Amino acid sequence: MSFAKLLAATTAALALAGVAHAQGAPPSLDLTLRPHASAGALDAVDVTLKLQAPNARPGENFLRLPMVFASVETARYEAADIQVTDTKGAVPLVQKDDPADPSNFMYFRRWQVARETVGDVTVRYKAPARAFRPRLGSGPPFDLRPEAGGVNGAGVTFLALPDTQKPFSLHLAWDLAGMPAGSRAAQSLGEGELRMTGPVELLANTYYMAGPMSSYPAESGGPFAIYWLGAPPFDVQAVASWTEKARTAIATFFGEPDKPYRVFFRKNPYPGTGGAGLLNSFMSGFSDDPPPTVEGMRHHLAHEIVHNWPGSLSGPNGIISWYGEGLAEFYSATIPWRAGLIDTDDFLAQVNERAQSYYGNPVNTAPASEIAAKFWSDTRVRKLPYDRGAFYMAMVDAQVRAKSGGKRSLDDLVKAMIARRDAGQSYDTDAWLSLVVAELGPQAKTEHEEMMAGKLLVPPSEAYGPCFKREDATYRVFELGFDAASLTASPRIVRGLVAGSNAAKAGLKEGDEVTEQVVLDAVQGKPDDTITLKVRRDGKDLQITYLPRGEALPGYRWSRVAEVPGSKCAI
Incomplete structure (x- = not known):
């Protein structure tokens, strides 16, 4: 699964980190994670936060943790589970919950202090690591969980952190005394101890793994690494070496060849895959039934790597998903194809798999306004922004190339959008429309509005270059x-x-x-x-x-134009 909303938050957090560094050293926040075992079985992580003189006052929010994030239940601590002390002793907490989010995307439990704090404050609690936590929907499997003698999970599911956007001098340390000999610890931004400046979202939107884990490369000191516990049921080395090349190609395309990226493999206790994009990283879930293929893992990981650049537009979840998911689908195939990491047949197979998913989707004309409510409960709805967005991007790309005589493409618009965001300008649908209308004329806005209203998209025959042509097809709907x-x-x-x-x-x-x-x-x-x-x-x-198929519906697919040589294929 792609996780554009969380990536937007982490991008904003990194931007705030840069501002904080420029303004001088903010107060310190020291986080220590100590994996805990009972009767030889890892069952929790002891969390200690030390805050430099927060001066918390009654009636003001002090700590917070989501009750649910992307349909995944979190640790959901009660006030009694969290011990807070300052120079005067224990500080009681008052607990308050936000109104529940009916879409199960996110809402918070917050804690306030019952008296004003004095001096530095220490916060302690025990994060439960469970073998399986029931889920409210098909959200990413990134809850805190034991695995193969270690533990891993996303901070957003178990870290109760200060309820503020203000920056801190952050320090993360691991205490691995209770872990097997030779254990290591890593997180989205590196391995072992970590120091950085920025808001607490940098800790919340990070993936954590500790224990007797393996890595690729074996000595992980460069910008790319993959970590895992146990023995995954696929060729990890083949997946990892290809993914490293794909990361380099994608990062180079977006102009940041040295930007770090890490992947964490995690075994699911149920059939199927899943994952979540976090800060400069991706958690990739897998199962033994059935085991993932190397080819499937490649596309899955390339999609998530792309997300680190365009991210998500500002706006309501679901309404804006066409952009981030569409670009990730479009470029996760296009950039590796251009770089020679997949061949033309593989690229064509990905296009036609998307066509099968889109034209064979019985809800493919649902308006964007209806996506959020069913995103986590109906796979047909959840897939729609991916497929619809990718075909929309292919259409825009073909139109820009045609109008400019091949001198410009979708690449130019996407990079201009990213430049806007990096310059602190608006990064939303209106910003996109201003660029595409300037490029293609006012009909581009009408076409976008029609897409959002649910009009079925039909990219032109030459949308993917001279090597392919569109043809009629029939698809049995997913039922x-x-x-x-x-x-x-x-x-x-x-x-x-x-x-x-x-x-x-x-x-x-x-x-x-x-x-x-x-x-x-x-x-x-x-x-x-x-x-x-x-x-x-x-x-x-x-x-x-x-x-799971029903009636047949008309649609389209693309086929190879035999007379065009392969050397002229990648656009």
């Missing part, structure tokens, strides 16, 4: 066969079974309980992939396998 929200409920009870669907024909029944998490995003673009549901009915466990 789960029952209400997709059943898979994100607790418990997962099958509701809304469609009579005559493949699910019903395979034996699924209304009221069956699905006992294991099901990840559907990748299946949508692969017309021959079946899904297997593990269900419980009348006390008996069953497995039901079927092809």
Whole structure:
């Protein structure tokens, strides 16, 4: 999964860090993480925060932690779980929750002090590391979790931090005394101890891993590294070496060849993949059932690396997803193709997999305004901004190249947008439209409005260059066969079974309980992939396998133009 909203927050945090450094040294915040074991099993991380004279007062927010982030439940500490002391002794906390977010994207639990603090303050709490935490939807699996003798998770799920945007002199330290011999610790911004200046979002939007972990390269001191615990069921070296080259190509394209990037592999306790983009990094989840392929991991990681530059526009979640996800889909195939890291057949396969996912999506004309409400509960809705955005970018690219006689392209508009953001100017839909209208004329705004309203997009035949042509195709729609929200409920009870669907024909029944998490995003673009549901009915466990496809719909695909040599393909 792509995580543009979080990347936007981390980009802003890095910008604030630069401002803070320019203004002089702010107060210190020391964070110590100590993985904790009981009876030989790692079960928690002891967290200690030392704050330099925060002068916290009653009625003002002091600490905060999301209650849910991107449909993932966090540690959800109670006030009694957090011990606060200052020079006068214990400081009681008053707990308050924000109104719940009905889309399950994010809302906070906040804590205030019951009396004014005096001098430096120490905050202590124990973050539980659990083998599995039930999820509210299909969010990224980045909760704090033990794995292969170590522990890993995103800070946003377990770090209760000061409730302020003010910068700190940040210091992160690890205490690995309770870990196996030879253990290491790493996070999104490096390995081991860390010092930097900036807001606490730099700690919250960071991924953490500690234990007897491996890395690529084995001595990770450069701008790129991959970390993992245990033994992943795929060729890690093949994935890592390709990803390092892709990172270099993507970073060079965006003008920052030395920008650091780290990947953390993590095993999911259920079938399927998943992940989350964090600060200069990506957490990539995998499972043994089925194990990921090297090719699948390559595209997945390239998509996430691209996110580090265009990020996300300012605006409501869902409404603006077409931009960040569309660019990540477009460039994760285009840049490796230009760099010779994938061949023309691989590039074409990615285009047509997207066509299958988009034209075979029964909700492909849903307006952007409806995406946020169902983003985490319906894979058809969740995939729509990726596919729609990628085809929109291909259309804009083709139009700009045609109008300029090949002298300009989408590349120029995207880099101009990033330059705007870096200069502190607006980075939103209006900014994009001002650039594209200046390039293509007023009809560009109309075309964008039509896309947002749900008009089906049809890129021109030459959208991907002279080596390909568009042709008519027929796609059987992706049809789960029952209400997709059943898979994100607790418990997962099958509701809304469609009579005559493949699910019903395979034996699924209304009221069956699905006992294991099901990840559907990748299946949508692969017309021959079946899904297997593990269900419980009348006390008996069953497995039901079927092809999640329904009626046929017209659409498009691209084919190779044989007479054009491969040397002229990459645009």
